[in-house]
Amino acid sequence: MTRVNLKRLFLTVALSLEAATAAADYQLNIPVGPTETSRMIYDFHMYAIWVCLGIGVVVFGVMFYSIVNHRKSKHPVPAAFHENTKLEIVWTVIPVLILVGLAVPATKALVRIEDTSDAEMTIKVTGYQWKWHYEYPEEGIQFFSSLDEASNRARQLGSDLAPEKVDNYLLNVDNPLVVPINKKIRFLITAADVIHAWWVPAFGWKKDAIPGYVNAAWVKIEKPGVYRGQCAELCGRDHGYMPIVVKAVTEDEYKAWVAEWKQNHAASEVLE
Numbered sequence: 129m130t131r132v133n134l135k136r137l138f139l140t141v142a143l144s145l146e147a148a149t150a151a152a153d154y155q156l157n158i159p160v161g162p163t164e165t166s167r168m169i170y171d172f173h174m175y176a177i178w179v180c181l182g183i184g185v186v187v188f189g190v191m192f193y194s195i196v197n198h199r200k201s202k203h204p205v206p207a208a209f210h211e212n213t214k215l216e217i218v219w220t221v222i223p224v225l226i227l228v229g230l231a232v233p234a235t236k237a238l239v240r241i242e243d244t245s246d247a248e249m250t251i252k253v254t255g256y257q258w259k260w261h262y263e264y265p266e267e268g269i270q271f272f273s274s275l276d277e278a279s280n281r282a283r284q285l286g287s288d289l290a291p292e293k294v295d296n297y298l299l300n301v302d303n304p305l306v307v308p309i310n311k312k313i314r315f316l317i318t319a320a321d322v323i324h325a326w327w328v329p330a331f332g333w334k335k336d337a338i339p340g341y342v343n344a345a346w347v348k349i350e351k352p353g354v355y356r357g358q359c360a361e362l363c364g365r366d367h368g369y370m371p372i373v374v375k376a377v378t379e380d381e382y383k384a385w386v387a388e389w390k391q392n393h394a395a396s397e398v399l400e
């Protein structure tokens with residue numbers, strides 16, 4: 129490759145990298161959500177990364193030191209030793225300690241994430257092809273949550289509505305799940321037809337929704353807001369069109385929403 133060509137190649141790569149960074153709203157690290165579990169996962173992830181980095185620095189340090197200081201030109205005759213009990217004990221004990229140091233906090237986090245006891249309220253989530261059904265057993269509230277109409281219209285072949293014109297295209301639903309903040313909410317997750325998975329990245333976990341089986345998970349959201357997710361298990365033709373929207377609101381707003389819902393829905397028409 130000529131010099132000019134190389135220069136052009138370098139420029140093209142540099143420019144496209146810059147364009148990609150500017151255009152994409154992405155981050156390299158995992159996000160920290162508004163929940164304790166999400167923070168715990170993030171903290172452990174960072175801790176593990178630093179441990180790995182430390183191991184890398186030590187291992188590569190020893191390797192480069194050996195390459196440079198024990199090169200053939202400096203030591204033409206290689207050392208001829210075999211076995212070193214002390215060294216072997218050291219390189220067994222240190223990795224074991226590192227593994228224990230990783231396993232203890234990882235197990236603690238896992239146990240905490242799985243512990244759905246002492247929940248203050250329960251929400252039952254059922255996956256359908258291709259929508260979600262939410263039920264608040266204590267309140268007698270239940271409804272389906274499907275892709276919003278604008279997205280559904282825009283996604284059709286030859287639609288008169290352009291996807292760019294739709295806010296949160298394919299990420300909005302008609303009836304979002306409304307939950308109060310600062311309450312431990314237990315989710316009971318299942319499915320009515322095939323396997324789906326309920327996933328809101330901000331919460332830090334995702335759970336399979338399996339017909340005939342109930343999975344449990346919990347969340348305690350600390351910040352009001354709209355949290356979005358999607359079905360995370362390929363479940364058929366419209367798998368990509370069953371988003372999840374969770375609206376986390378204050379306790380008072382939640383109570384008002386419950387009252388309003390009950391007023392608008394007679395007991396007889398709870399299920400479609």
Ligand SMILES: [Cu+2]
Pocket residue numbers: 255256258323324325359360361362363367370
């Ligand atoms: Cu699905």
